[in-house]
Amino acid sequence: MLKLYGFSKVNAVARGHTRDLRVLWALEEMQLPFELAGMDHPARDLNTEAYRGLSPFEQIPSIDDDGLVLSESAAILVYLAKKSGRLIPGDRAGEAQVVRWCFAAMNSVEPPLLSLMVLDWTADGSCGKHREFLAGWVNRVLTNLERWFAVRDFVATKDFTVADILMAHVLSAGIKDQALIAPYPGVASYRDRCLARPAWKRTVEAYCTRVEAG
Numbered sequence: 070m071l072k073l074y075g076f077s078k079v080n081a082v083a084r085g086h087t088r089d090l091r092v093l094w095a096l097e098e099m100q101l102p103f104e105l106a107g108m109d110h111p112a113r114d115l116n117t118e119a120y121r122g123l124s125p126f127e128q129i130p131s132i133d134d135d136g137l138v139l140s141e142s143a144a145i146l147v148y149l150a151k152k153s154g155r156l157i158p159g160d161r162a163g164e165a166q167v168v169r170w171c172f173a174a175m176n177s178v179e180p181p182l183l184s185l186m187v188l189d190w191t192a193d194g195s196c197g198k199h200r201e202f203l204a205g206w207v208n209r210v211l212t213n214l215e216r217w218f219a220v221r222d223f224v225a226t227k228d229f230t231v232a233d234i235l236m237a238h239v240l241s242a243g244i245k246d247q248a249l250i251a252p253y254p255g256v257a258s259y260r261d262r263c264l265a266r267p268a269w270k271r272t273v274e275a276y277c278t279r280v281e282a283g
């Protein structure tokens with residue numbers, strides 16, 4: 070049986086936004102059975118030799134699928150899509166587009182959004198120039214995404230795929246200040262279209278019932 074390591078307890082700021090939600094959402098879309106191993110972050114459940122065997126950076130999510138161990142949310146989603154034959158095209162060209170946009174979400178879009186968010190958490194008023202640079206980077210990425218979504222409903226193919234789970238989650242968890250996305254209505258409506266899916270709503274509801282803040 071597929072085992073997913075996700076949070077059972079995590080700090081209140083992160084709760085509702087953590088990356089195990091990407092895997093939970095994919096599993097819900099794919100209707101794959103799984104067992105959840107709940108990890109308590111404040112109790113340091115991730116910082117053990119046993120858990121490092123699954124996740125070298127001591128992070129959530131990771132999976133153990135009958136001995137096949139994976140961490141990294143994008144790698145897990147591609148694996149699950151290929152295993153289930155859902156949310157990824159069966160042909161090589163279509164699969165390549167999905168992989169391309171999984172990398173783009175993780176590597177081109179998440180870093181500037183996350184960097185700006187972390188700076189804003191930790192800013193002491195002395196980072197004006199640094200912030201200006203990061204805001205420029207974010208705007209450049211969102212401008213290019215706005216152009217991409219002008220003629221598309223989903224990011225990688227004409228249908229919803231695992232790349233959309235990653236991209237929509239990045240655009241949701243990575244943007245706290247909605248003023249940042251307001252100038253990009255195409256990106257905002259893409260994100261909202263993905264988050265309106267019944268599987269996402271069920272996933273968040275179950276997560277919020279189960280995961281404690283602490």
Ligand SMILES: N[C@@H](CCC(=O)N[C@@H](CS)C(=O)NCC(=O)O)C(=O)O
Nearest residue numbers: 087088089127128129130141142143
């Ligand atoms: N690149 C990894 C990042 C995973 C990650 O940052 N996980 C966070 C939760 S959203 C975590 O486990 N943080 C706890 C920690 O680093 O102590 C992925 O996409 O899976």
